[in-house]
Amino acid sequence: MSTLDEDIRPVVTVTLNPAIDQTITVEALRPGHVHRAGAVRRNAGGKGVNVASCLADWGTPVVATGLLGAGNAAAFEALFAAKGIADRFVRLPGETRVNVKIADLAAADTTDLNLPGLTADAEALDRVRRTLRELVLPSTPVLLAGSLPDGLPADSYATLTADLRAQGARVVLDSSGPPLAAALAAPDLPFCIKPNRHELEAWAGAPLPATADLLEAARGLHRSGVAVVVVSLGADGALFVADGPALHARLPAVNALSTVGAGDAMVAGLIAAFGADRTLEGVARLSVAFATAKLGCFGPNLPGADAVRALAERVELTTLQ
Secondary structure: OOOOOOOOOOEEEEEOOOEEEEEEEEOOOOOOOOOOOOEEEEEEEOHHHHHHHHHHHHOOOEEEEEEEEHHHOHHHHHHHHHHOOEEOOEEEOOOOEEEEEEEEOOOOEEEEEEOOOOEOOHHHHHHHHHHHHHHOOOOOEEEEEOOOOEOOOOOHHHHHHHHHHHOOOEEEEEOOHHHHHHHHHOOOOOOEEOOEHHHHHHHHOOOOOOHHHHHHHHHHHHHHOOOEEEEEOHHHOEEEEOOOOEEEEEOOOOOOOOOOOHHHHHHHHHHHHHHOOOOHHHHHHHHHHHHHHHOOOOOOOOOOHHHHHHHHHHOEEEEEO
């Protein structure tokens, strides 16, 4: 079993389409009915911001960049100040989008309503590229995460990946749809991707109902040049494909306060494990532990490191030949 001690290395996260997540908790969601909310929370979010927040809780130095609306940046600035995250976001006129998330306690599920946000252009992307040239050194872990704002072409992540690979960075990509497809069709591939089942099916253009189907698609991506392919399976854990045998990792079900951001927490665990040069087993243990630990917290937060390490020791691993 791999050690859970860790060398801390700086990480850069890139979020081109961040959001303020407004989570509304209801006892049971019934479409067409009036509901009384049990609680309302507002968190600065977006995939890369959520990952940065979880990494900061773990103790990893993080620099966050991307595109942010100047009109409502205060929530993000407060999060970065509270967690010691270095803020290198490019400010644009206007407001960052708001995502409404309805947490259904009875079903232990969340319904998302993503509102429109900023419109960006080539100059905005170039400002992010210039920022990354200042931040990134060889071996820097860089996360490219989330959707793209209106105005940016689908190959924006492919463009950034090519830049970052030329700088010697290790790129983790967590996106979906056309941006993911464009990045996977480009000559310079990311080091790691983490699609969920539906995102992998969308990329493959066909249903992948069985574990063997998911594995074959993931192994195909690995053979094409993606070093690590992780397929998240919600409550059933995740599949991990790299050199050697694949792994299925999972933890027993826990009582979830909020499933919002669990996939982002898994990505944070992946990056933390890569930074410590762990084996695939160590990567699987820590990333699943991050995702499970986040279920007990509202917002993009983790409990103490000891609690996460204890979960990592309990992760159930199955080798898939």
